[in-house]
Amino acid sequence: MVLNVVIVGASGYSGVELIRILLQHPNVTIRHLFIHTQEQEKLDELYPHFRSFINIPIRSVSQLADEKIAELKETSELVFLATPSGVSKDLAPKFLNAGFKVIDLSGDFRLKDPVLYEEWYKKDAAEPRFLERSVYGLSEVFPNQIKEGCFIANPGCYATSILLALAPFYRRQIPIRSVIIDAKSGVSGAGRGLSRNTHFSEVNDNFKVYKVGKHQHIPEIEQVLTKLSGKKETVQMMTHLLPITRGILSTIYLDLEDRMTDEIVAQLYREDYQNQPFIRIRPQGEYPETKQVYGSNFCDIGYYVDQRTGRVILFSAIDNLMKGAAGQAVQNLNLMMGWDQTLGLTQIPIYP
Amino acid sequence: MVLNVVIVGASGYSGVELIRILLQHPNVTIRHLFIHTQEQEKLDELYPHFRSFINIPIRSVSQLADEKIAELKETSELVFLATPSGVSKDLAPKFLNAGFKVIDLSGDFRLKDPVLYEEWYKKDAAEPRFLERSVYGLSEVFPNQIKEGCFIANPGCYATSILLALAPFYRRQIPIRSVIIDAKSGVSGAGRGLSRNTHFSEVNDNFKVYKVGKHQHIPEIEQVLTKLSGKKETVQMMTHLLPITRGILSTIYLDLEDRMTDEIVAQLYREDYQNQPFIRIRPQGEYPETKQVYGSNFCDIGYYVDQRTGRVILFSAIDNLMKGAAGQAVQNLNLMMGWDQTLGLTQIPIYP
Amino acid sequence: MVLNVVIVGASGYSGVELIRILLQHPNVTIRHLFIHTQEQEKLDELYPHFRSFINIPIRSVSQLADEKIAELKETSELVFLATPSGVSKDLAPKFLNAGFKVIDLSGDFRLKDPVLYEEWYKKDAAEPRFLERSVYGLSEVFPNQIKEGCFIANPGCYATSILLALAPFYRRQIPIRSVIIDAKSGVSGAGRGLSRNTHFSEVNDNFKVYKVGKHQHIPEIEQVLTKLSGKKETVQMMTHLLPITRGILSTIYLDLEDRMTDEIVAQLYREDYQNQPFIRIRPQGEYPETKQVYGSNFCDIGYYVDQRTGRVILFSAIDNLMKGAAGQAVQNLNLMMGWDQTLGLTQIPIYP
Amino acid sequence: MVLNVVIVGASGYSGVELIRILLQHPNVTIRHLFIHTQEQEKLDELYPHFRSFINIPIRSVSQLADEKIAELKETSELVFLATPSGVSKDLAPKFLNAGFKVIDLSGDFRLKDPVLYEEWYKKDAAEPRFLERSVYGLSEVFPNQIKEGCFIANPGCYATSILLALAPFYRRQIPIRSVIIDAKSGVSGAGRGLSRNTHFSEVNDNFKVYKVGKHQHIPEIEQVLTKLSGKKETVQMMTHLLPITRGILSTIYLDLEDRMTDEIVAQLYREDYQNQPFIRIRPQGEYPETKQVYGSNFCDIGYYVDQRTGRVILFSAIDNLMKGAAGQAVQNLNLMMGWDQTLGLTQIPIYP
Structure with missing residues (x-):
């Protein structure tokens, strides 16, 4: 067909x-x-x-x-x-x-x-x-709604990388004292439109924060976390501009009410994602890099439980144009059509 | 099978x-x-x-x-x-x-x-x-020998980008006064071995020439051109290091005995390559860029006949790890096995 | 004062x-x-x-x-x-x-x-x-006119890097069969104005030729060489865009009527430039890199006499915003005012 | 002298x-x-x-x-x-x-x-x-000890960027619930020694976290904060590798016991740093970028009080080889010798 x-x-x-x-x-x-x-x-x-x-x-x-x-x-x-x-x-x-x-x-x-x-x-x-x-098209989190939908609001790139890492915590209502998200994106996320912020000489060999306190993915993330946990959620998110073309890496600091072990974090992810072809939970001690998902639809997630501070720290990498935009859109298409969700999306990341 | x-x-x-x-x-x-x-x-x-x-x-x-x-x-x-x-x-x-x-x-x-x-x-x-x-595995130039071979010497990355652009001229014995090749490569061509020349801080935001007069692809190119034209050929080639990961762009300056028109150059390429799936001759006035072949097996070729100087100038771009190495190796595999030469090689370049 | x-x-x-x-x-x-x-x-x-x-x-x-x-x-x-x-x-x-x-x-x-x-x-x-x-402000080549001038046309960035390397050959009327200039520039040369050609995602990790046959520095270079040699000169020049912010490296291929040795080339440069504070002739076997002049007013020149082909090959590196624009403008100011030409220009290149 | x-x-x-x-x-x-x-x-x-x-x-x-x-x-x-x-x-x-x-x-x-x-x-x-x-040479924080010292332990690059932003809070014993530091550094911080982590093809167009939970600047920062506040301090710090040569940008999230206004934050910095020539506190709404301190001894600090979350967020940028190493070493030399602390350090950042 x-x-x-x-x-x-x-x-x-x-x-x-x-x-x-x-x-x-x-x-x-x-x-x-x-x-x-x-x-x-x-x-x-x-x-x-x-x-x-x-x-x-x-x-x-x-x-x-x-x-x-x-x-x-x-x-x-x-x-x-x-x-x-x-x-x-x-x-x-x-x-x-x-x-x-x-x-x-x-x-x-x-x-x-x-x-x-x-x-x-x-x-x-x-x-x-x-x-x-409209159905919010975060493929791994709302697959059933997507399958039944005919109008998908495809998620934002930052929101995708962050929500996939956080969903297992929020949907289980694990008590969280605070979440701080330090996100960094490549320039292609700003699109093809010309601006000083995407002018080569202003970005190359440079690094900066942008849209401080104003990024429109903040309410998007909060809306989904609120839906998952059942209570009003607020996040701290800061967005930075990397001198690379593709890729988002989000570092997420979770202050939990109760301490967690590495094994429990691994277990959460395993439960939620082990049959998800596009989510790769990294083994303990191995952390994602943006280049390792370049050109592919993967979301690579790593975690670290800091024994000194008790915090759970998550790392989530996607290619912003793939899993953060077009890749997830096609994944949602596949879900809507009842096809295997990997159709057309089996590209291996290009490295180096 | x-x-x-x-x-x-x-x-x-x-x-x-x-x-x-x-x-x-x-x-x-x-x-x-x-x-x-x-x-x-x-x-x-x-x-x-x-x-x-x-x-x-x-x-x-x-x-x-x-x-x-x-x-x-x-x-x-x-x-x-x-x-x-x-x-x-x-x-x-x-x-x-x-x-x-x-x-x-x-x-x-x-x-x-x-x-x-x-x-x-x-x-x-x-x-x-x-x-x-051994058979020299320049796929589009020696396909018959490759098909019959069982031992392929896969060409060098610079040699591939340069020979594909030059072959139509040399195999027709078009009288050439001189050829000067100014080639530029990304760093992955130097491999994964560590050296000062591939150390990030020495390469990033920098540009240099290297192996001046000593690059081992010079005799490789001369050997093939000599074979094609039937007479001893000598080339001038200079190799430069680009602060990019993948990609070679060679700019080739041909001094011909007799003037050529754009149409004749286009015609030469059409004759030799129109059925070659991995060679894309660009329309007049459009020139290749390394990113436009990123991650793919294409060799993109552009040309410019300079009315002021009479020179024919060629531009040839490949991904050095694909058409310049692994991609051409698989293309040669396909030829040797009698398969369609594009098997496994239909990746679309990733841009941007 | x-x-x-x-x-x-x-x-x-x-x-x-x-x-x-x-x-x-x-x-x-x-x-x-x-x-x-x-x-x-x-x-x-x-x-x-x-x-x-x-x-x-x-x-x-x-x-x-x-x-x-x-x-x-x-x-x-x-x-x-x-x-x-x-x-x-x-x-x-x-x-x-x-x-x-x-x-x-x-x-x-x-x-x-x-x-x-x-x-x-x-x-x-x-x-x-x-x-x-107007006086053409190529500081080391026309210092006397500049000293007496009150209206300086400051040279183009490419023209500066190329003319400083070529002037010793042309002013001595050394018989030259042909000159081919393959020049590469960082993006800041295109200024702060926005365009697709300077959009980060189109330039980063990419390399391309531009303004093929149309660069306005071609007639500028020819005008100066003609003035130096006393006869009509034509050059071949091709300009490429490097994914770096600052720096121009020009590789220049000279076909001379008579062979030259490394020592003679070194001697030419020594005669013309040994008292010039901003020109650094590299020792034989050492070639300039753009980063080695970053943020400074130097023009670094290297040379190679190719024994195989007889050609003399020159390499010239400048920071396009310094020696290629503002630096040379201040050098010309110093000359006009009768000051030491290095006033305000003693910055050491920033490396790495 | x-x-x-x-x-x-x-x-x-x-x-x-x-x-x-x-x-x-x-x-x-x-x-x-x-x-x-x-x-x-x-x-x-x-x-x-x-x-x-x-x-x-x-x-x-x-x-x-x-x-x-x-x-x-x-x-x-x-x-x-x-x-x-x-x-x-x-x-x-x-x-x-x-x-x-x-x-x-x-x-x-x-x-x-x-x-x-x-x-x-x-x-x-x-x-x-x-x-x-040894005297810990954080120039703006311990100037008197440095002036009297004859043996300076020059601070780490991350530590410098972070401590200069935090010192005004800790030395006033402002009650802080938690501090999370998300720091990003250019590759030159890793020095000239060769490693896979500094190999161009592994870093270019890539972004990653490194030394997770193991960075040796963590205890250095805690030691100084503890000294400033008079009580045992613990910080969360994560270090990331930017595909740039020079520059560190640290984003610091402060959870304070009591809310602060932008004006109070500005006031703290003014009190501590208004006569410090190398610290530039940015006006409200303007945030530092690494390129804006390139090649200079500045530490540029910006701040944002998030009305939604109550957090104070600090941004601190330095050139890791200057204020993060050699620049601060010379500043300490100047202090030790009783000279003006800006001697030899008046370089204007190179931009772009």
């Missing part, structure tokens, strides 16, 4: 990564590509690394009037929105209304509370009835 | 890249791994990016006595030698004598003239009768 | 580097700073690395009407234009007319032939009478 | 940085250089970036017998030991006994408790009577 899909926002980095995956997905055919600013006629003129792989014309998002979407529906069933926050808000309802399944990679449908969205995104929120319909 | 293979030198970067490819090759099973210095018992302890992919024990090269090799032959048919120059020299004959097919990634069997080898490698040459038996 | 200076274009990378130098120059006081787009009120808000060093307000270039310039003249004598090509063209004449000494870091006054300027820059050329008044 | 100094360990990165500073220090002459492994005869053969700056022969540390040290004392007064931990332990006493003033950049004399040293360094501790004589 072949599923025909549309990709909107095909020229951003998440869109390009989606295409890389889907071109090798056995059950999917990419039928239509839409981009925001039409610089070229074909994708491989814009991204020559695709030469010999793809020959589909790219069209402008501005063409996506309702009739056009209805017409697309004749040949396609599902749309990936790799569009920025603020754009998906309007596009997703149109596609849903036309009968499409929708996987949205933006932040527009992740926060269920429109007030929270407007506070953190500084933009108008999506309509509540669409916010309600 | 499944071919069982042995990899010797499994812990070097070429070996690791071979394993990455072969783990996803439909017709190959890796049966045995040997490494030089046994630091760990399993490959994924040494290279955790392989966790969940491979569970084969690694053994020491020192175990490879003749009896052991004979024993390996009972379960395997082909060996990849990803060993350093000076080591393959002795290992390849042992495996050949035991009936193995051999693909050697070192420089030991590339130069047919032992005197030349000793001059450039400053080591003892392999035995002449084995030098004679 | 203290010279009061104005800097226009203070927020670009060359402007910022000028300020770094001049803040520690014993004879200079920075009196006024102008920038193009006024984002902040003070320079250290825009560039916090200057905190505790500078407290001068920054004003908009748009204020630079004739009266304003006349007013500036009351407190200042010299202006550095670190403005883009196309802007200096109009500003320099205004400042000259007001009686300022002018050092222009743009390309607007380097090419004496306005037709050539318009062909390569795709912009309107400056008025011929101002083109005639 | 001129002070003649000896540098032992001149070829390591801290040694090389010391030389860069001291060559431009108005009151110091470098008289003798000793290195561990004698590869070259002169320093500029080993480090060509010093060409034209230094011409002193380098000798082997193995020559440093007692008589030799006594002989050195005839022409020199002070020695910098830029030797590794385990080496300084034996060398410092010899130099002290010969009447030298000693500034030791290793970790051998930082921990006053030899048991703690042996636990964290896994080496034999120095003799207790020399441990007692």
